[in-house]
Amino acid sequence: MLRTTNRIMLSLAITALATLVLAACASSGASQSTPQGTAGRTLKVVTTVSPITSIVENIGGTRIQLEGIIPEGVNSHTFEPAPSVARVLSEADLIVLNGLFLEEPTLEMAEANKKPNAVVLALGEKAITREEWQFDFSFPESEGHPNPHLWPDPLLALRYAELVRDELARLDPANADYYRQNFEAFKARIEDLDRRIRAAIQTIPPGQRKLLTYHDSWAYFAKRYGMTVIGAVQPSDFSEPSAREVAGLIEQIRAEGVPAIFGSEVFPSKVMEQIARESGARFIDQLRDDDLPGAPGDPRHSYLGLMLTNMEIMVPALGGSAEPFNGFDPSPVFEGQSGAIYPQ
Numbered sequence: 117m118l119r120t121t122n123r124i125m126l127s128l129a130i131t132a133l134a135t136l137v138l139a140a141c142a143s144s145g146a147s148q149s150t151p152q153g154t155a156g157r158t159l160k161v162v163t164t165v166s167p168i169t170s171i172v173e174n175i176g177g178t179r180i181q182l183e184g185i186i187p188e189g190v191n192s193h194t195f196e197p198a199p200s201v202a203r204v205l206s207e208a209d210l211i212v213l214n215g216l217f218l219e220e221p222t223l224e225m226a227e228a229n230k231k232p233n234a235v236v237l238a239l240g241e242k243a244i245t246r247e248e249w250q251f252d253f254s255f256p257e258s259e260g261h262p263n264p265h266l267w268p269d270p271l272l273a274l275r276y277a278e279l280v281r282d283e284l285a286r287l288d289p290a291n292a293d294y295y296r297q298n299f300e301a302f303k304a305r306i307e308d309l310d311r312r313i314r315a316a317i318q319t320i321p322p323g324q325r326k327l328l329t330y331h332d333s334w335a336y337f338a339k340r341y342g343m344t345v346i347g348a349v350q351p352s353d354f355s356e357p358s359a360r361e362v363a364g365l366i367e368q369i370r371a372e373g374v375p376a377i378f379g380s381e382v383f384p385s386k387v388m389e390q391i392a393r394e395s396g397a398r399f400i401d402q403l404r405d406d407d408l409p410g411a412p413g414d415p416r417h418s419y420l421g422l423m424l425t426n427m428e429i430m431v432p433a434l435g436g437s438a439e440p441f442n443g444f445d446p447s448p449v450f451e452g453q454s455g456a457i458y459p460q
């Protein structure tokens with residue numbers, strides 16, 4: 117009897133010791149790979165589309181654990197997260213979305229699964245007021261959902277970065293100075309990009325500063341830089357336009373003398389080829405709004421790289437010069453590797 121009790125005590129002691137050793141290994145592993153946040157652990161941040169992941173990465177750098185949800189090259193407007201995403205959301209301290217109705221199924225899943233004290237930050241809703249919402253071709257006012265593509269306007273992307281900085285600093289005050297430094301470096305880069313875009317657009321003949329795109333993602337950009345979005349081909353339900361709408365667009369392109377029209381790799385469209393053929397405009401199918409160029413780790417696989425690449429395509433196609441973009445650095449503003457996850 118006594119021997120049995122001893123054996124149980126011994127095995128309990130061994131189990132307790134093993135647990136301690138395992139816990140010590142786990143915590144030393146964590147502190148080696150990621151620095152500690154204020155509560156003794158690294159902040160877990162989950163984001164949706166890649167440009168937002170990149171903006172958050174630029175501010176959070178190596179001091180946060182960052183995971184994007186929406187794979188590049190999918191239609192983010194209709195994206196439904198897999199059930200397994202619920203676990204990722206349930207572990208987040210901060211969930212950063214665009215909002216403005218872009219990621220409704222992900223937002224619903226976040227609300228249903230998040231930790232009680234986790235923060236959901238919808239950047240688009242805080243970056244502009246309701247009066248600044250833009251309704252247009254694919255986002256008509258009658259449907260109540262504004263154009264959600266604020267980030268192709270670099271100064272609105274800077275506003276996103278500012279909101280991210282403030283939230284990270286609030287949740288993790290021990291690293292607040294680091295987040296502020298990264299923000300200042302990102303701000304300098306955005307201001308540089310903004311000056312270059314202004315200079316480049318000046319080289320486009322004024323009558324050609326017009327955009328006709330397939331996916332309607334340039335509304336805020338165009339307003340910022342004095343361009344006119346003359347149309348977007350994609351209907352609000354993401355189907356293809358009717359024959360009558362196509363005929364109307366062809367007429368409009370001829371009348372306005374638009375030299376090029378733009379498609380996106382995420383939304384290949386035979387209709388765009390037809391419109392280009394019949395209107396005489398060049399068809400450029402490479403603009404992107406949430407699909408970063410290159411692969412994770414490439415300097416251009418970033419928000420700044422996305423905008424740089426778009427500008428190098430858009431400006432010459434409309435008859436201007438991309439020279440003002442020579443020497444622009446699109447790489448992350450912080451030192452080191454962040455380990456951010458960009459699902460592909």
Ligand SMILES: [Zn+2]
Binds near residue numbers: 192265
């Ligand atoms: Zn979009």
